[in-house]
Amino acid sequence: MPFAPIEAPPFAMSMRWDRQGLIDYLGTWSAVRRHDADRGTRALDRIEASLADAWPGGEPREVRFPLSMLAGRG
Numbered sequence: 001m002p003f004a005p006i007e008a009p010p011f012a013m014s015m016r017w018d019r020q021g022l023i024d025y026l027g028t029w030s031a032v033r034r035h036d037a038d039r040g041t042r043a044l045d046r047i048e049a050s051l052a053d054a055w056p057g058g059e060p061r062e063v064r065f066p067l068s069m070l071a072g073r074g
Contacts, residue, residue, distance in 0.1 A: 001070065001072050002072075002074075003072025003073055003074045004072055004073050004074075005070075005071070005072050006071040006072055006073055007071075008069040008070075008071045010066070011066070011067040011068075011069065012064045012065060012066050012067060013064070013065045013067055014062060014063070014064045014065075015062070015063055016060045016061065016062055016063070017060060017061070017063045018058050018059060018060045018061075019051060019052065019055045019058030019059075020058060021060075022051070022063055023044055023048060023051070026044060027044055032044065
């Protein structure tokens with residue numbers, strides 16, 4: 001990067017989703033849709049059972065995605 005780096009504070013995206021909301025969100029990812037189209041299988045089928053074991057009942061809970069930023073000053 002041709003600029004002097006600036007340290008960015010930590011960021012995270014946070015929302016309350018039930019288990020199906022998370023699965024629906026993952027299904028919007030272009031890589032997941034491309035996998036499904038290329039292979040003729042549903043990629044999320046591979047994780048839904050494991051997610052159900054880890055998230056019994058599927059009740060809403062906080063889901064957080066850390067975000068990264070590369071910043072600089074010119």
